[in-house]
Amino acid sequence: MENTHNARVGKQTPKIVEKSLARTRMDVLNWNQALNMARKADNPRRHLIHNLYDEIMVDALLMSQVENRRLMSLSQKFIIRDANGEGNEELTNRLQTAKWFSDIIKAIIDSRFYGHSLVELDTQGEGFITTLFRRQNIEPRTGRFFPDYTDEGKFVPFRELNEYGTWILEFGDNRDLGLLNNAVPHVLFKRFAESAWSELCEIFGIPPRVLKTNTQDRAMVNRAEKMLIDQGAAAWFIIDDSEHFEFADTANTTGDVYKGLMQFANSEISMLISGAIVAQDTVNGNRSKDESAREVLQQLINSDLSFIEQNMNDIVMPALVRLGVATEGLSFAYPETQDLEQLWKITHEALPFFEVDPEWVTETFGIKVTGNKQPQQQLLSANPFFD
Numbered sequence: 001m002e003n004t005h006n007a008r009v010g011k012q013t014p015k016i017v018e019k020s021l022a023r024t025r026m027d028v029l030n031w032n033q034a035l036n037m038a039r040k041a042d043n044p045r046r047h048l049i050h051n052l053y054d055e056i057m058v059d060a061l062l063m064s065q066v067e068n069r070r071l072m073s074l075s076q077k078f079i080i081r082d083a084n085g086e087g088n089e090e091l092t093n094r095l096q097t098a099k100w101f102s103d104i105i106k107a108i109i110d111s112r113f114y115g116h117s118l119v120e121l122d123t124q125g126e127g128f129i130t131t132l133f134r135r136q137n138i139e140p141r142t143g144r145f146f147p148d149y150t151d152e153g154k155f156v157p158f159r160e161l162n163e164y165g166t167w168i169l170e171f172g173d174n175r176d177l178g179l180l181n182n183a184v185p186h187v188l189f190k191r192f193a194e195s196a197w198s199e200l201c202e203i204f205g206i207p208p209r210v211l212k213t214n215t216q217d218r219a220m221v222n223r224a225e226k227m228l229i230d231q232g233a234a235a236w237f238i239i240d241d242s243e244h245f246e247f248a249d250t251a252n253t254t255g256d257v258y259k260g261l262m263q264f265a266n267s268e269i270s271m272l273i274s275g276a277i278v279a280q281d282t283v284n285g286n287r288s289k290d291e292s293a294r295e296v297l298q299q300l301i302n303s304d305l306s307f308i309e310q311n312m313n314d315i316v317m318p319a320l321v322r323l324g325v326a327t328e329g330l331s332f333a334y335p336e337t338q339d340l341e342q343l344w345k346i347t348h349e350a351l352p353f354f355e356v357d358p359e360w361v362t363e364t365f366g367i368k369v370t371g372n373k374q375p376q377q378q379l380l381s382a383n384p385f386f387d
Contacts (some may be wrong), residue, residue, distance in 0.1 A: 026055055026193075031184050033047050039176060046177075047136040047149040053114060053180045056187040061266055062208055065273035069297070073304045074102060076334055083329035084128070091326065103130035108311045109174030109304060118158070121167050142173040166322045171311050190265035197258035205302070210267045215240040224274050275300050305334045323350040 057063055080092045091268035095101045100121070106119040107130070118140075120135040128270035137146050141158040146152070158164060169190030172178075209231070213224045214380035223239060228236040239245055270277045320326040343364070347356060 008074070019241040026052060026080040026188060026288065028185060028188060028267060031188065035177075035181075041129050044139060044141050045152070046139055046372055047146075049181070050114070050135045052184060053135075053202070055177075056180065059187045059190070059269075062183055062187055062269050062273070065270060066113055069273060069300065069304070070106065072297075072301050073109050073308065074105060076305060077117070079335060080326070081331050081333055085143065088330060091330070098127065100124075100128040100130040103132070104316060105308060105312075107132055107169075107343055108171050108308050109351070113180070113306065114172075114302065115178035115181070116172035116174070117170070118145075119169050119171075120163075121319075127209050140170070165315075166319050169315055169319060183269055186268045186272075190262050190269075193258040193261040193265070197255050197262075200255055208237070212237060212241040212243070222288060248269065253382075309333060 003305055030048075031052060034052050038044055038049045039044045057066070059277075076098065078092070080088045080095065082088055104119060107119045111117040114135055116135065116138065118135075118138050120131045120133065121128050135147065138144075138151050138158075139146070139155075143157055144155040145158045146155045148154065158168060159170075161168065164170075164334065165342055209228060211224045211228060213220045215221055215238065224238050228238070267277055274293070275296040276288075309332060317326060317330060321330075347361070350356065361367055361369050
């Protein structure tokens with residue numbers, strides 16, 4: 001995980017002022033207030049919206065969906081190529097295992113979720129360290145860094161610094177609020193449904209008890225209270241024997257309305273991040289649906305990889321050239337993705353008619369091929385037991 005506490009935006013600027021945030025219940029009103037502040041025509045601020053993003057990322061489904069898409073991109077092998085298209089194996093291997101370079105890729109991916117990422121490179125021993133600036137302290141539309149995001153009067157115009165473009169790298173759209181902005185209402189409504197459902201379970205999980213007695217007689221009331229307390233922890237109340245009480249018998253008491261709202265919110269979150277509901281619908285799900293959903297997710301991953309390539313070649317690689325890590329003419333690329341299942345089917349059908357390169361089979365499918373297999377008749381004739 002990137003260091004987010006000691007970002008400097010240049011070596012002479014102050015450090016970020018730590019803020020203590022009290023967790024309070026968030027609702028749509030908080031979201032609208034944050035949106036209004038982020039979309040102001042003059043002096044926009046994003047600290048409220050990013051505080052809200054941090055809060056909704058507590059949701060287990062949203063976190064798992066974001067992490068799944070993020071890790072699928074981070075796990076892809078890349079290639080550093082020269083101007084002739086040949087791979088630079090030494091530099092590729094060095095960057096592939098460098099944490100600071102992986103942190104840059106992660107910052108690029110996260111700019112799709114958060115809308116913007118600003119990172120700073122610094123030397124550490126013989127390598128580098130990547131620092132991700134807290135998004136609460138950055139306003140990308142005006143290009144300002146606020147050491148204390150509650151103090152609008154003190155800021156640093158980070159795009160005017162000499163380090164910008166070399167030591168300081170910026171990714172994302174200045175006006176984009178990211179995919180998480182679309183997930184906010186669904187997480188908030190889901191949280192409301194969870195809270196209401198848990199309260200319903202608390203009330204109706206153990207049926208409440210009602211005792212009728214003469215409430216004018218204090219001794220009888222005290223005896224009734226003692227009886228109900230001694231019988232367990234279920235909710236109870238006492239009414240007069242002349243009064244009548246009954247529970248409302250509606251669909252709400254079963255929790256179906258809350259369950260439906262939570263299922264809808266989960267589906268919308270999955271559609272937003274993964275493009276489909278992947279391996280979650282255990283009631284109506286089937287293999288064909290899951291395979292189709294994975295194909296849609298793979299298309300999003302391919303789009304993320306193209307996005308990473310663009311940012312790498314336009315922003316990161318020129319910076320690495322200026323830092324002396326890379327040379328002119330080098331480019332960042334991901335190998336073309338292939339449908340291995342379909343490719344293996346084609347290869348298997350071609351085996352009776354053509355010679356297939358064993359090295360290619362090993363590199364493509366991971367099958368270690370040691371040589372050509374002898375025909376069965378030759379094996380039998382070579383075995384002395386079958387003479």
